[in-house]
Amino acid sequence: MAGAVSSSAGGGRRGPRRRPMAEINVTPFVDVMLVLLIIFMVTAPLLTAGVPVDLPKTRAQPLSQDREPLSVTIRKDGRIYLQNTPVEPEDLVVRLTAIAQNGTDQRIFVRGDTAVPYGRVIEVMAILNTAGFTKVGLVTGPPPKQQDHEK
Numbered sequence: 001m002a003g004a005v006s007s008s009a010g011g012g013r014r015g016p017r018r019r020p021m022a023e024i025n026v027t028p029f030v031d032v033m034l035v036l037l038i039i040f041m042v043t044a045p046l047l048t049a050g051v052p053v054d055l056p057k058t059r060a061q062p063l064s065q066d067r068e069p070l071s072v073t074i075r076k077d078g079r080i081y082l083q084n085t086p087v088e089p090e091d092l093v094v095r096l097t098a099i100a101q102n103g104t105d106q107r108i109f110v111r112g113d114t115a116v117p118y119g120r121v122i123e124v125m126a127i128l129n130t131a132g133f134t135k136v137g138l139v140t141g142p143p144p145k146q147q148d149h150e151k
Contacts, residue, residue: 053073053074053075053076053111053112053113054076054113054114054115054141055111055112055113055114055139055140055141056112056114056140056141057140057141057142057143057144058140058141058143059143060140069106069107069108069109069137070082070083070096070099070100070106070107070108070109071083071108071109071111071139072092072096072108072109072110072111072124072128073110073111073112074110074111074112074113074116074120074121074124075113075116076113076115076116078116078120080092080124082095082096082099089123089124089127092124092127092128093127093128093130093131096108096128096131096133097131100133104131104132104133104134105134105135106133106135107135107137108128108133108135108136108137109136109137109138109139110124110125110128110136110137110138110139111138111139112124112138121138
């Protein structure tokens, strides 16, 4: 008889067969999620209103809103911005009407720097009111802390 009998239970030259691992390795998933978290934490502050202004401080509570309002900003130098784009006062109503989703019912927030004369802010609000925009509000910043008053 020419046949040889193998003594190993797995048979063949390879040795015993290993069963496939049934566990999922979550380490790469966690690594990717941490990287995404860091990216969003770094970029989120950059997504706020793009035109820097020094807003007046007040103790008023923030308004609850269901949709993002349009923003009209008046900088220190008197320049008017619609969202983040500079606009001339004569073109403000035309540009607002073009991008307003609800027509003249669109909510518009006016942000005026503290160095801007009050009359300039009222001029912009009058332009909006004359055009039929009735939901116009002023944006203010949080009140100064007690330490700021003592200095």
